[in-house]
Amino acid sequence: MKIRQRLGAMLLLAVIVAVIASTIWPGDDSPGQTRSRGGGNLTVVKGYGGELKLNFLNDPEVAGILADRYGLRVDISKRGSIELACGIELGPNDDFVWLGDSVALARYSARGCTMLQNDNVYNSPVVLYSWAPVVDALVAEGVARDEGGGAYSVDFALLVEMIEQGRTWADLGLPDLHGRISVHTTDPAKSNSGFLFAGMLANTLNGGNVVNGTTVVPWLPVIHDIFARLGYMQGTSGDLFEQFLITGRGAMPIVALYESQVIEFLLKNPSYQSQISQQVRILYPRPTVWATHPFVARTEEGIQLLKALKDPDIQRLAWEQHGQRPGVPGVVIDPDAMPVPGVLPQITSVTNMPAPDVMDQILGAITTPPVIATTAPVPSPPVPLTQATPPG
Numbered sequence: 528m529k530i531r532q533r534l535g536a537m538l539l540l541a542v543i544v545a546v547i548a549s550t551i552w553p554g555d556d557s558p559g560q561t562r563s564r565g566g567g568n569l570t571v572v573k574g575y576g577g578e579l580k581l582n583f584l585n586d587p588e589v590a591g592i593l594a595d596r597y598g599l600r601v602d603i604s605k606r607g608s609i610e611l612a613c614g615i616e617l618g619p620n621d622d623f624v625w626l627g628d629s630v631a632l633a634r635y636s637a638r639g640c641t642m643l644q645n646d647n648v649y650n651s652p653v654v655l656y657s658w659a660p661v662v663d664a665l666v667a668e669g670v671a672r673d674e675g676g677g678a679y680s681v682d683f684a685l686l687v688e689m690i691e692q693g694r695t696w697a698d699l700g701l702p703d704l705h706g707r708i709s710v711h712t713t714d715p716a717k718s719n720s721g722f723l724f725a726g727m728l729a730n731t732l733n734g735g736n737v738v739n740g741t742t743v744v745p746w747l748p749v750i751h752d753i754f755a756r757l758g759y760m761q762g763t764s765g766d767l768f769e770q771f772l773i774t775g776r777g778a779m780p781i782v783a784l785y786e787s788q789v790i791e792f793l794l795k796n797p798s799y800q801s802q803i804s805q806q807v808r809i810l811y812p813r814p815t816v817w818a819t820h821p822f823v824a825r826t827e828e829g830i831q832l833l834k835a836l837k838d839p840d841i842q843r844l845a846w847e848q849h850g851q852r853p854g855v856p857g858v859v860i861d862p863d864a865m866p867v868p869g870v871l872p873q874i875t876s877v878t879n880m881p882a883p884d885v886m887d888q889i890l891g892a893i894t895t896p897p898v899i900a901t902t903a904p905v906p907s908p909p910v911p912l913t914q915a916t917p918p919g
Contacts, residue, residue: 569600572832576625578765581605583849589841597835608719623829625822627719632821634883644824648836649851651787651818652874653723655681655810658776662808664699671810677868683812687731690753704780712783713767714760716890719818724783725889726880727816738881747892754893785818790850793866800866809869813876
């Protein structure tokens with residue numbers, strides 16, 4: 528009898544402990560909920576985004592605001608924007624995807640993927656990073672211009688013209704740099720910064736006019752050749768920026784990446800500030816393109832996170848800690864507060880990206896040389912006066 532009483536008491540105690548434990552530390556049988564520092568339950572929002580988004584959402588200050596003000600905790604897995612435009616299988620428990628540009632959003636939408644709501648959370652222009660002697664040579668050549676305060680712009684059409692003509696670094700008075708002038712970028716089929724650069728390049732070759740399915744065709748062999756000269760291309764923007772800093776101007780005289788990257792890097796690695804400020808230059812292409820970073824909410828939880836990310840304090844942290852320009856009005860940015868000189872207060876020279884189907888043509892040309900028929904020539908249609916004449 529006593530044994531039964533003891534067993535009963537032990538069973539009751541075990542039940543009480545289990546109830547308390549499940550309240551404090553909920554397990555897998557409580558999906559979407561975890562315990563916050565303040566004692567309330569947090570809704571876990573699960574999704575995918577690129578490396579820069581992962582860094583942003585894992586920022587302790589950003590995570591703290593999301594938890595304390597909105598009761599949210601984000602579980603983000605790293606995927607490239609091109610891959611995310613419905614290139615991976617998504618399920619009902621995937622609350623969001625955070626894409627890299629408007630073209631990826633259009634492709635995502637065209638493929639019928641779930642999208643309850645979408646909006647741009649923040650923005651970053653594509654810029655060129657280079658080294659002081661290289662930029663000085665470009666300024667002397669009339670290709671780049673000193674905008675004051677450490678900021679530089681570059682006439683992108685003139686730079687592309689030099690690349691297309693096969694001019695060498697020695698032609699610019701830089702004999703220590705090997706080979707032809709080029710701009711290193713990420714693999715456009717994997718990384719959004721390379722994808723945006725490819726669209727910007729195509730427009731520039733087309734006389735500054737946004738290419739369509741017809742006007743892009745004569746330029747596809749040129750685009751292929753320019754990318755083929757680069758050899759191996761890094762798969763992520765973070766890897767390319769790291770290699771740019773490690774290998775120096777001999778290996779990578781110029782790279783195309785996001786404005787935000789040098790800012791975020793220096794905020795995390797302040798010991799490099801003096802070195803980078805003296806040696807590295809930011810060149811703003813005239814024109815450039817915006818990485819608009821559209822956030823796609825696939826569930827109600829995703830919508831909650833989208834609204835929370837527009838919090839003014841989160842937007843301020845996006846600029847001050849990650850170099851991303853605010854996606855909502857009213858958030859003041861101060862370029863002089865950045866850890867590197869040369870950040871322009873406004874971006875005024877911008878072009879639009881080609882349509883998704885045209886970008887597919889461009890990506891196809893980069894991967895495989897386009898076949899140009901040489902038999903049974905067909906007379907060429909008249910070329911508009913506003914359109915540049917492609918090479919013969």
